[in-house]
Amino acid sequence: MDPVRNPYSPGAGRQPAALVGRDAPRSSWRVALERIERGRSSQPFVLYGLRGVGKTVLLSNFRRAAAERGWITAQVEAGAGKSLRESLGETLHAPLADLARPSAGRRLLIALRTALSFKASYDANGIWNFGLEAASAPGGGADTGVLETDLRKLVHDLAAAAEEEGVGLAILIDEAQDLAEEELVAICAIAHAAAQDEWRVLFAFAGLPSLPRVLAEAKSYAERFLYERIEELHGDAASEALTDPAASENVRWEPSAVKLIVEESAGYPYFLQQFGQDTWNAALEAAITYDDARVGAAAGRATLDNGFFRARWDRATPSEKNYLRAMADDGDAGSSSGTIAARLGRKPASFGPLRANLIAKGLVYAPEHGIVAFTVPGMAGFIARQPSTD
Ligand SMILES: Nc1ncnc2c1ncn2[C@@H]1O[C@H](COP(=O)(O)OP(=O)(O)OP(=O)(O)O)[C@@H](O)[C@H]1O
Ligand SMILES: [Mg+2]
Structure with missing residues (x-):
């Protein structure tokens, strides 16, 4: 069918x-927004799960829900080559520029001045100009160079400005497992202070399944955050991911075709989108058949092998690939470091640096101490399909 009208969207974010x-987390988020608007507090949200399950999409949905209520929002991705200080600072420029106006209230003027000092803390040359005389207002001081101090001042003053405006401040951090230790500690401490003192701010973090542990190790009160495991889609939700987008284009799926793609994708959102896209392209008529789904699934598997999986596999060095092969014997469930080392005939400790590199590359994570697992569902199967020379 016409690829121009293809409604499926495989791809990160x-x-x-x-x-x-995702109705449950979306409704909890709405409740949290309303609570904060009424001067109550909410703990930060933590969305965690494997690659391709839909964490970024949900985080962006959270951000939009806040923005639609007029909130000041900042969504950043950790580990994308910028420090948290810089990425947050830069992301805040646009929403603050939108708020700045001659009639700005006192708290907003203070927040703008604080934001200017925060900007100066990482960029001595870049000058923001909000187009008003903020110089005479108090504020500023978010440039001591100590991240926790500066960030706390910034978040506090922005939250106070948001309150003055009758809204709130939402700070959303994707790939949060990649935050530096100092950044994690700072952000957890600030989130804790904010919940205690009822600042008008709501935090959300998204990341790999190791994120809850990473947060707990940074600060013990991170245990009180609201954890939401994001998983593959089950039952009707998996089917609707295929049928709803088609229905809005007046295209129908035969139930047997839906069943096949749901099984082939194991309900993983990324795979549903990929197989949905390929099945649509294979179909000739506005009713998608079982045969279309078979063709689509085969094409989708090839696309995933050549892209989604291949891109990750190619990131590994030859010795890392050997390690990943030894892991793949256990399937997607995860392996004990000791067992892998035994398979490779060496002591577990000798693999420490290699394992750390694989974690830094985002290929594996440690669900618990002494265990490693693939971050991507289906990676073990992909590795098993690779020739041993690759
Ligand atoms: N609830 C959903 N319903 C249908 N499709 C979804 C849903 N959530 C995500 N998707 C699709 O799944 C794919 C992956 O989504 P997303 O990038 O948000 O995953 P992720 O968990 O952030 O992955 P990564 O860990 O690689 O960043 C996208 O193609 C997106 O359109
Ligand atoms: Mg993501």
């Missing part, structure tokens, strides 16, 4: 035509 199966 790409908003699906139908965001299904």
Whole structure:
């Protein structure tokens, strides 16, 4: 069928035509926004799960829900080559520029001045100009160089400005497992202070399944955060991820075709989008058949092998690939470091640096101490399909 009308969207962070199966966290987030608007507090949200399950899409949905209520929002991705200080600072410029106006209230003027000092803390040359005389207002001081101090001042003053405006401040951090230790500690401490003192701010973090442990190790009160495991889609939600986008294009799926793709994708959102896209392209008529789905699944598997999986595999060095092969014997469930080392005929400790590199590359994570698992569902199967010379 016409690829121009294809409603499926495989790809990191790409908003699906139908965001299904996430009603519970979306409604909790709405409740948290309303609580904060009424001067109550909420603990930070933590979305964690494997690659491709839809964490970024949900985090962006959270951000939009806040923005639609007029909130000041900042969504950043950790580990993308910038420090948290710089990425947060730069992301805040646009929403603050939108708020700045001659009639700005006292707290907003203070916040703008604090934001200017925060900017100066990482960029001595870049000058922001909000187009008003903020110089005479108090504020500033978010440039001591100590991250926790500066960030606390910034978040506090912005939250106070948000309150003055009758809204709130939402700070959303994706790939949060990649925050530096100092950044994690600072952000957890600030989130804790904010919840205690009822600042008008709401935090959300998204990241790999190791994120809850990483947060708990940074600060013990991170245990009180609201943890939401984001998983593959089950039952009707998985089917709707296929049928809803088609229905809005007046295209129908035969139930047997839906069943096949749901099974082939194991309900993983990324795979549903990929197989959905390929099945649509294979179909000739506005009713998608079982045969179309078979063709689509085969094409989708090839696309994933050549892209989604291949891109990760190619990131590994030859000795890392050997390690990953030894892991793949256990399937996707995870392996004990001791067992892998035994398979490779060496002591577990000798693999420490290699394992750390694989974690830094985002290929594996440690669900618990002494265990490693793939971050991507289906990676073990992909590795098993690779020739041993690759
Ligand atoms: N609830 C959903 N319903 C349907 N499709 C979804 C849903 N959530 C995500 N998707 C689709 O799944 C794919 C992956 O989404 P996303 O990039 O948000 O995953 P992720 O968990 O952030 O992955 P990564 O760990 O690689 O960053 C995208 O193609 C997106 O359109
Ligand atoms: Mg993501």
